[in-house]
Amino acid sequence: MRLTRYYMPTLKEKPSEAETPSHQYMLRAGLVRKLAAGIYSFLPMGWRVVRKIIEIVREEMDRAGALEVFLPVVQPAELWQESGRWEVFGKELLRFKDRHERDFCLGPTHEEVIVDLVRGEVRSYKQLPLNLYQIHIKFRDEARPRFGLIRAREFIMKDAYSFDKSWEDLDVSYGKMYEAYSRIFKRCGLDFVVVEAETGAIGGDVSHEFMVWADTGEDVIVFCEGCGYAANKEKASFMLDETEEEGEMKEPEKVYTPDVRTIDEVSNFLGVDPSKLLKALVYRANTGEFVLFLVPGDRDLNEAKAARAVGAESIEMALPDEVLDIAGVSVGFVGPCGLRKKVKVVADRTVKGRKNLVSGANEENYHIVNITPDVHFKVDLYEDIVFAEEGDRCPKCGEPLRFSRGIEVGHIFKLGTKYSAAMKATFLDEDGKEKPFIMGCYGIGVTRIAAAVIEQRHDEHGIKWPISIAPFEVYLLATNMKDESVKKIAEKLYMDLVAKGVEVLYDDRDERAGVKFKDADLVGIPIRVTVGEKRAKENAVEIRLRDTGEVEVVPVSSAVDRVLEIRKELYEELEP
RNA sequence: CGGGGCGUAGCGCAGUUUGGCAGCGCACCAGCUUCGGGAGCUGGGGGUCGCCGGUUCGAAUCCGGCCGCCCCGACCA
Incomplete structure (x- = not known):
């Protein structure tokens, strides 16, 4: 394909709407244009x-x-x-x-x-x-x-x-x-x-x-x-560490915690590490059942796991008045002890064996400290209901997860x-x-x-297509179309490569070399063949790989064969 | 859906605070020079300033409403 007969509207500047590399380069290399939000030509x-x-x-x-x-x-x-x-x-x-x-x-x-x-x-x-x-x-x-x-x-x-x-x-x-x-x-x-x-x-x-x-x-x-x-x-998932906790079990005690609601606030106010806190979350399952989920303060509930644990297709956070109805208190002071209504209590498995935890007291502005599961409150089910965190141990081998x-x-x-x-x-x-x-x-x-x-495959100049899905296999670049020997060699190479079944984009535009090199890098066609004035005098051309930047100079007579070889190698690298 | 930002030539933007000829760079067209990493000079074409309404002698600029687009979050078969 001759570039003078083609439609490849490249952009010199980054469109303001594009943030990520793929978005930018698809617009700049003239691959797509936006018609409306999320809709592209x-x-x-x-x-x-x-x-x-x-x-x-x-x-x-x-x-x-x-x-x-x-x-x-x-x-x-x-x-x-x-x-x-x-x-x-x-x-x-x-x-x-x-x-x-x-x-x-x-x-x-x-x-x-x-x-x-x-x-x-x-x-x-x-x-x-x-x-x-x-x-x-x-x-x-x-x-x-x-x-x-x-x-x-x-x-x-x-x-x-x-x-x-x-x-x-x-x-x-x-x-x-x-x-x-x-x-x-x-x-x-x-x-x-x-x-x-x-x-x-x-x-x-x-x-x-x-x-x-x-x-x-x-x-x-x-x-x-x-x-x-x-x-x-x-x-x-992640491997559960043995959590049989050291130390004496203490007696529960109600503590006045005015307007202290979030994990951070409670942790600061009481001077207790978040891992000692119990987050109590009221959810409504799609089955209509209400469930109280308990997770350590330093972990987040995984709704997918939680839904699975209670045999529901989906679960949704209870509305504020539903929470009030069940716990008798507003969000922030809910806990497993003394709920107004009896609901199923599901705790994360990391909670089992813990002692002297802190949670809401189900009383406005009060938390309760030193509570121990299965002693001071009942847990119907222990299950994995939290997100794994970086550094948790692999469920299969125990190594740290990344x-x-x-x-x-x-x-x-x-x-x-x-x-x-x-x-x-x-x-x-x-x-x-x-x-x-x-x-x-x-x-x-x-x-x-x-x-x-x-x-995955770009640099600061543009795209680096793998040959299998590149728009063309070869970018044939004539540095100066007004130079007769350059033009003659380029035209012949173009005809010969096409005759061999190579997909060639031939940059035959009457543009300066710099413009052509920039466009070639931007659109990222894997093999670039450059016909320039100096090399043309020696009857040679330059072959450059977009991916590695590797350059070789070959005689015009063997250029087509060399391109065919390189093309074959590039395809072989991608074979399953 | 919540929060933030933007909308002025094909692209990137200034001008809006303080109302007074609609601008700059790139791109485009013509000519001359240049010619291996986005050339230089000269001349030119291109605008409902997102839309509707209001204030005003006068609105890109002020006020009200609407629309579109981007970013963060929520959501994501």
């Missing part, structure tokens, strides 16, 4: 990158035996009402009416549609396993889109759905996707880690996230260098029968019984991959 270069990612995803999905389909973006409300998610899904689900006043939504995900597509058609276990996938637009009306394509409202996603007759078969389907995902991200040049994850509101049992290491990431990766354990913040930030590029779930059962999607099994499909679902953020790659 792809320009020719950007779309070439996306198409290459799509092709890698497609190859690996096909290789894993999945079948490509194409499902509608606009979906009728009835399907979502059937699964129960019309009510459950929040404002992220963009709803609207058609001309007949019928409710529709833009698909944020396609479980409902795929289940509807398969039910009734797949009737026998003999037709299983089945894995259907698609690659196209999703729309989620995010509360706060940010970081350009990392959290956009409209984005391209690959989503796959597996249907199996048994949990054992689901394990096989799941394993194939795990393998395919690892191959995909390797081929895209990403440095990633697979973490155990919570399943969240999508439902299901086992789940893994594919996370790309990046300081600008929104997610926290909890990992252990000792044994390779890795989990996301919600899921991460935290790092990451971007989620893929997520796989063992869904089970959540949707197949709700939507009555069943098959006839070998034993003649009708059973709901055992499902799995598997997502990859295609456009997010493009951004994640830039987050």
Whole structure:
């Protein structure tokens, strides 16, 4: 492609709206332009990158035996009402009416549609396993889109759905996707880690996230260098230290603590370390049950774990008047001793065996000190309900856990029968019984991959694309189009490289060399071939790798062969 | 949804405090010179100053309302 015939509007200055490297460079290199908050158009270069990612995803999905389909973006409300998610899904689900006043939504995900597509058609276990996938637009009306394509409202996603007759078969389907995902991200040049994850509101049992290491990431990766354990913040567990506490057990005592409510305030006022305090939090589960959670003052309640502990799908902080009703006191003075109403008490497992703790006295402006669990108050259940903290011990090997930030590029779930059962999607099994499909679902953020790659592979001059998803393989740069020998060599190289099937972006613009070098660095095409006046006199050109900065000078006669060799090596580095 | 900030040429910004000709740099067009890391000179084109209303002889500037965008947090199938 000749740059004079191409559309690559690069920007010299950083657009004010862009903070993170990927966002900045995608705009500056002319890959995308914003249409509205979280909604982007792809320009020719950007779309070439996306198409290459799509092709890698497609190859690996096909290789894993999945079948490509194409499902509608606009979906009728009835399907979502059937699964129960019309009510459950929040404002992220963009709803609207058609001309007949019928409710529709833009698909944020396609479980409902795929289940509807398969039910009734797949009737026998003999037709299983089945894995259907698609690659196209999703729309989620995010509360706060940010970081350009990392959290956009409209984005391209690959989503796959597996249907199996048994949990054992689901394990096989799941394993194939795990393998395919690892191959995909390797081929895209990403440095990633697979973490155990919570399943969240999508439902299901086992789940893994594919996370790309990046300081600008929104997610926290909890990992252990000792044994390779890795989990996301919600899921991460830690090894419990033996906490049989030394010292005499003392008698409880009420203390006047006027308007002293927060952990910090109580800690300061009483001169007690936060770890000796008990945070008492009243929650309402989606089952309607109220629960009092107790966690040490120096730790935070993990709502996902807490919900799981009480067998609820979700939990929500109780409202102030609900707290007043249950504890007989306002938030800040709630504790496990002497609650007005009896509710289930769930304490973090680190609380067990502790002595002489401090908590609210369930009396306005009073705390109670020297209370010991199972002696001065009853705990119905000890469970892991807090977030792991950096430095906690790895649940597998006991080494200290480390935290790092990451971007989620893929997520796989063992869904089970959540949707197949709700939507009555069943098959006839070998034993003649009708059973709901055992499902799995598997997502990859295609456009997010493009951004994640830039987050990982850039420098102060621009992007450093891996060759597999680079918009072009070679940037052919003629330093001076008015110099006849330069132009002649460049034109011939261009024709020869194209003839060999190399994707070349030929910078044949009548620009100064400096402008061309800056653009070449910015757009980050991996192999740069420079035809300059001095070298041209010696019948040589310069080949430079964008990633390493490595330069070699080769005779014009062997330049094409050398480029082919380098290209081959660059692809080999990315092989799974 | 809570907090903060911004909206003036395609991009980056000044001007708003104290009302008085709408500016600067880059980009764009023409010419001359220059030509391996975002050139120089000369001349030029381009604006509903986010929108609506109000105050005023006069509003980018003051007042009221609305909209959009960014950042922090909450949320995130």
